[in-house]
Amino acid sequence: MLSSLSLIAFLIWIASCQQIPIYSGQKTPLGVPWQGDAIAVSKAIYDTDILPFTDHSHEDPPWLGLSLDYKHVHPILEQLNSSDAPLLSRQEAHITVITPPEYTVLSQAEVTMDQINAIALENDIQSCPFELICIGRVHDKGDDVYDLIVIPGESLLHIREDVFRLYVSQGGNPSYFDPQMFRPHVTVGFTKTDLFDGVYKGINTCHRPIKLI
Numbered sequence: 018m019l020s021s022l023s024l025i026a027f028l029i030w031i032a033s034c035q036q037i038p039i040y041s042g043q044k045t046p047l048g049v050p051w052q053g054d055a056i057a058v059s060k061a062i063y064d065t066d067i068l069p070f071t072d073h074s075h076e077d078p079p080w081l082g083l084s085l086d087y088k089h090v091h092p093i094l095e096q097l098n099s100s101d102a103p104l105l106s107r108q109e110a111h112i113t114v115i116t117p118p119e120y121t122v123l124s125q126a127e128v129t130m131d132q133i134n135a136i137a138l139e140n141d142i143q144s145c146p147f148e149l150i151c152i153g154r155v156h157d158k159g160d161d162v163y164d165l166i167v168i169p170g171e172s173l174l175h176i177r178e179d180v181f182r183l184y185v186s187q188g189g190n191p192s193y194f195d196p197q198m199f200r201p202h203v204t205v206g207f208t209k210t211d212l213f214d215g216v217y218k219g220i221n222t223c224h225r226p227i228k229l230i
């Protein structure tokens with residue numbers, strides 16, 4: 018009995034030490050058919066810890082993000098691009114961790130970007146692990162938006178939870194900001210413009226699988 022329990026514990030330990038494999042099911046994680054072949058993604062896309070933290074406090078409105086190296090995202094865009102539906106790109110890549118509308122709510126309790134950036138740096142935001150699940154596509158209003166859909170590790174959620182505690186400690190209304198309402202993604206490109214209103218960029222949008230190279 019004891020030995021089978023320790024074997025299970027050992028197998029869990031082995032699994033947790035290995036790099037999480039990319040999702041590779043025959044269907045999307047929600048069990049609907051893929052709409053195309055796998056898109057190649059360089060493993061180096063995960064090496065975000067070698068990039069500096071980027072401060073977005075002087076943008077209007079400000080936001081918090083984890084920077085990715087665009088040079089690993091551009092080849093993804095090239096695989097999705099076509100002359101039938103040419104894609105536009107912002108030529109940069111990031112995972113938004115606190116969105117501009119969320120910052121607007123947080124600022125009502127005098128939460129500042131200096132405080133949010135300090136929490137991000139204490140939690141070493143550029144080293145926070147995440148997993149890429151699929152290429153997501155939002156098709157709405159005659160526009161197509163392609164994203165890498167991300168499952169966050171615990172530490173990215175911790176940043177949002179630390180921000181939540183700060184917001185509440187400064188008198189913020191807890192019902193206006195939910196740290197767990199988080200659908201991280203990396204915008205790859207779009208035919209017209211990025212879309213936010215009324216769409217959820219989670220595994221619900223999984224369109225094509227990815228393969229790490």
Ligand SMILES: *[C@@H]1O[C@H](CO)[C@@H](O)[C@H](O)[C@H]1NC(C)=O
Pocket residue numbers: 094098099100101103104105106206
């Ligand atoms: C996508 O392809 C079109 C040509 O088919 C090209 O003009 C455009 O620059 C490409 N988009 C990007 C972001 O490279």
